Amino acid sequence: SQTIHQWPATLVQPVGSPLSLECTVEGTSNPNLYWYRQAAGRGLQLLFYSVGIGQISSEVPQNLSASRPQDRQFILSSKKLLLSDSGFYLCAWSVRAINRWRNTEAFFGQGTRLTVV
Amino acid sequence: EDKVVQSPLSLVVHEGDTVTLNCSYEVTNFRSLLWYKQEKKAPTFLFMLTSSGIEKKSGRLSSILDKKELFSILNITATQTGDSAVYLCAGEGGGADGLTFGKGTHLIIQP
Numbered sequence: 001s002q003t004i005h006q007w008p009a010t011l012v013q014p015v016g017s018p019l020s021l022e023c024t025v026e027g028t029s030n031p032n033l034y035w036y037r038q039a040a041g042r043g044l045q046l047l048f049y050s051v052g053i054g055q056i057s058s059e060v061p062q063n064l065s066a067s068r069p070q071d072r073q074f075i076l077s078s079k080k081l082l083l084s085d086s087g088f089y090l091c092a093w094s095v096r097a098i099n100r101w102r103n104t105e106a107f108f109g110q111g112t113r114l115t116v117v
Numbered sequence: 118e119d120k121v122v123q124s125p126l127s128l129v130v131h132e133g134d135t136v137t138l139n140c141s142y143e144v145t146n147f148r149s150l151l152w153y154k155q156e157k158k159a160p161t162f163l164f165m166l167t168s169s170g171i172e173k174k175s176g177r178l179s180s181i182l183d184k185k186e187l188f189s190i191l192n193i194t195a196t197q198t199g200d201s202a203v204y205l206c207a208g209e210g211g212g213a214d215g216l217t218f219g220k221g222t223h224l225i226i227q228p
Contacts, residue, residue: 106151
């Protein structure tokens with residue numbers, strides 16, 4: 001069965017410090033991978049998605065970046081955190097659709113609560 | 118810009134009551150609408166709806182999609198305290214490979 005592992009669960013970091021959140025998926029190949037942020041009162045916002053190694057699409061301009069060094073590894077990074085980067089970050093995967101119009105649901109990791117102080 | 122609006126934002130009912138959660142959407146090249154339950158951290162998948170008027174059921178939960186009026190409802194009958202959670206609605210469209218989420222409905226079931 002497929003599993004998704006995201007760490008750390010909780011993180012408190014000072015403003016200006018770097019960030020690295022990691023997400024790995026097991027039990028599937030060539031998944032689509034996503035990073036979402038859930039800020040209070042704003043619902044889930046898609047930050048990045050990736051359809052393959054080294055292929056990253058950014059949905060919103062921000063202080064964050066993402067990388068996919070391996071097929072089942074997705075990393076969210078920042079060189080210098082801002083207070084506004086605080087939030088709950090969720091990694092997710094979905095089956096790579098052979099047909100772009102195939103409907104697939106996303107499966108989420110347990111999330112990382114990031115507090116920038 | 119794609120948009121998903123859920124209502125109510127917060128709801129408190131007593132155990133045994135039936136609740137209806139609403140979700141309206143404006144999603145470019147709409148493909149499907151999804152419902153998730155988020156209790157503590159990771160949202161867990163409930164339903165995926167692609168066709169109008171076809172009800173999907175899972176135990177006490179059911180959901181239906183109206184593609185003409187661009188909305189969906191999630192019904193929970195005979196609610197239990199374990200149903201307390203945030204229920205998220207998301208629209209999948211052709212603009213991006215991700216989902217557009219609503220803000221969620223925070224449902225609290227009181228014993």
